[in-house]
Amino acid sequence: MTTRDPLVEVSGLTVDFGPVRAVDGLSFTLEAGGALGVVGESGSGKSASAYALLGLHRGTGARVGGSVRVAGTDVNTAGDRELRALRGAGAAMVFQDPLSSLDPYYPVGDQIAEVYRVHRPVSRKAARARAVEVLDRVGIPDAARRSRLRPHEFSGGMRQRALIAMALACEPGLLIADEPTTALDVTVQAQILDLLHDLRHETGMGLLLVTHDVGVAAESVDEVLVMRHGKEVERGPVARVLGAPRAPYTKELLAAVPRVETRRVVPVPPPRVAEDAAPLLEAVGLRREFGRGSGRVAAVDGVSLTVHAGRTLGIVGESGSGKTTLGRMLVRLLDPTAGRLRYGGREIGSLPEKELRSFRRDLQMVFQDPVASLNPRRSVGESVADPLRAAGESDEGRIRDRVGELLERVGLDPGRYERYPHEFSGGQRQRVGIARALAAGPKLIVCDEPVSALDVTTQAQVVELLSELQRELGIGLVFIAHDLAVVRQVSDEVAVMRRGVIVEQGSADAVYADPRDPYTRQLLAAVPALDPGLAAARRTARKELARA
Known part of the structure; x- marks a missing residue:
């Protein structure tokens, strides 16, 4: 890959599961160091598209067409050895459910060390040290001790951090995150999004974020690709797409997003009760x-x-x-x-x-x-x-x-x-x-x-x-x-x-x-904002609250 080549280049991608076309003629590029959010509802084809970037449909019975190039590798024509080299070293993926991605029987640190040794000719001791290093980098407290714990001994947010640490171990040029915050509380979600933001700017890696939550995309990416029924609906800079959407579906999607600033609409006609009546x-x-x-x-x-x-x-x-x-x-x-x-x-x-x-x-x-x-x-x-x-x-x-x-x-x-x-x-x-x-x-x-x-x-x-x-x-x-x-x-x-x-x-x-309560303020500061400028301000506010 030359310096001018895109990190990801997808052209006419199709993914068929039997008679169902999950992805239909998708094309996009992602430059090195850039961040693209792929947004859509369940069944839109966004995860199927992300899996195609690492050749994860191979051997599943799915039919993949079109062209996919990632970090200089032609994914659809690459041999198994080339794909293994790409996965982990050139590009890495963080899945939605960390429990199904981590082996419940082995310490988390050993699992990260094993991934590192697959791609780097290092000793077990060096691999263990690298595992502790990346666990510490993603914010796992007392990383050396916790690296010896098994996945069930981690909270949900810590397990997701451990997956990100595993992905970072080999310093990939691209991180693909598939719904990485769906099952997390709002404050833990904010911590993971802040972590991805900081890692991106520190390492220069590219980020492809798959999410159904438009607010999560606003927090984390430069550009947004909106998908529906396997096709692109709209694509462009995040501020433009979320601030002035052009496609009717994008407008519909944004209109449905609940906003923390929006007050409840009082029922009309109001229920026949008085506030000072005896409670139910x-x-x-x-x-x-x-x-x-x-x-x-x-x-x-x-x-x-x-x-x-x-x-x-x-x-x-x-x-x-x-x-x-x-x-x-x-x-x-x-x-x-x-x-x-x-x-x-x-x-x-x-x-x-x-x-x-x-x-x-x-x-x-x-x-x-x-x-x-x-x-x-x-x-x-x-x-x-x-x-x-x-x-x-x-x-x-x-x-x-x-x-x-x-x-x-x-x-x-x-x-x-x-x-x-x-x-x-x-x-x-x-x-x-x-x-x-x-x-x-x-x-x-x-x-x-x-x-x-x-x-x-x-x-x-x-x-x-x-x-x-x-x-x-x-x-x-x-x-x-x-x-x-x-x-x-x-x-x-x-x-x-x-x-x-x-x-x-x-x-x-x-x-x-x-x-009035600091905890309530912390919860509100963690809510994703649809305005990227406001999202950045809230990220700064969260860091100040954390230091306070």
């Missing part, structure tokens, strides 16, 4: 412990809150903050260890299951993972019908009619009653979960991360559906999420959780406009 649900000093003896841990510790009919309480916090445990206690799927829980003025926190049954219809939950909460061996219609049968309805005709109404209400075809969960998309499965929660005619629904795994346009559709249902039915909502922008969009009041306690609570406008 009230928690006082709720506590939940796990474990035994000296190993007991309080996942939720002394939480007090209220939920009113027709209003939404947003609960935000990172993994391990206790928000899911709290949500399960609010609908009595978990028993509180201590504290009081009142529904409609009646104490239900200590009611035995037999007496609790009369409240089950009123208190429902929508779970984060609809795949795990829907029985794969039963049709979605039967799953939605379960609460009706539990309530004593036995007329099959009435049950099918009601399920059909519920499916239609959440935007699904009633004729798909007999279909199974795997036949639905992620967003459709989440709609099924909402229909099932509505079947009981609840007064309050707790939504636990209901949109975290969804594309932004599907996410926006589910959020709008919940708002419509609240306007029509006057139900109270508890919306649990780690995404502060989504919570701002849906919530009247917000509670911020950290390590089992609420550190800040109040109206959404007050908490977002004037956060």
Whole structure:
């Protein structure tokens, strides 16, 4: 590769999986040291394109056409030895799920050292030293000691850092990052994005970032390539594409992105409740412990809150903050260890299951993972019908009619009653979960991360559906999420959780406009910004907060 050749040169790329064309005539270049974000929803072909850069479709049955050159190597015609030399030394990839990319049985440092020795003729001792060096470079504290730990002993963010360290070991000219922050909390996501930004500028490596999150792209790249149905929709400098998109699809994609600056639109007409009315649900000093003896841990510790009919309480916090445990206690799927829980003025926190049954219809939950909460061996219609049968309805005709109404209400075809969960998309499965929660005619629904795994346009559709249902039915909502922008969009009041306690609570406008707790300020500073200039300012603010 001469100094003038692009680091990556893709021309007319096609990728076929059987009869499905996942990538259709894609062409782009990436200069040495540049950063390109490939943005699109699930099924757009962005990951299939990234895999083609390293010849990872070879041997899978996929058919790859067109021309792909990376760091001077013609990937599609290269032999196995050339590809091995390219992977790791010339270009390296960081995958979405570090647990599936790391061997659970071997220490992380040994795995990085092994990769280094494949590409460099060095001793085991030198390879181990290199592993510790790159782990330290990506911000793993006490790198020498932690290099001896296995992947399960690392947090999610540390595992992702370890993958980046492995990719950096051989100083590649190109780093391909495929959805590297999807499963991470907002502050850990910001740390990983800052790390990629710093590494790029220190080493001069090129970056190809694959993501469905437009905000993540704004934080990290110089240019953006928007994909849909395997094709390029729009490409250009990140500030221009995100600031003045030309393609209708790009405009639609950006319009669906939740913004932390956007206040909730008050339902019109407003629900027939007064703010000073008696709360629908009230928690006082709720506590939940796990474990035994000296190993007991309080996942939720002394939480007090209220939920009113027709209003939404947003609960935000990172993994391990206790928000899911709290949500399960609010609908009595978990028993509180201590504290009081009142529904409609009646104490239900200590009611035995037999007496609790009369409240089950009123208190429902929508779970984060609809795949795990829907029985794969039963049709979605039967799953939605379960609460009706539990309530004593036995007329099959009435049950099918009601399920059909519920499916239609959440935007699904009633004729798909007999279909199974795997036949639905992620967003459709989440709609099924909402229909099932509505079947009981609840007064309050707790939504636990209901949109975290969804594309932004599907996410926006589910959020709008919940708002419509609240306007029509006057139900109270508890919306649990780690995404502060989504919570701002849906919530009247917000509670911020950290390590089992609420550190800040109040109206959404007050908490977002004037956060009092340092942790809330830290969370807000970590939210990706669509404006690259603002993203840079927030990166600087994060570094200042970290030094403070």
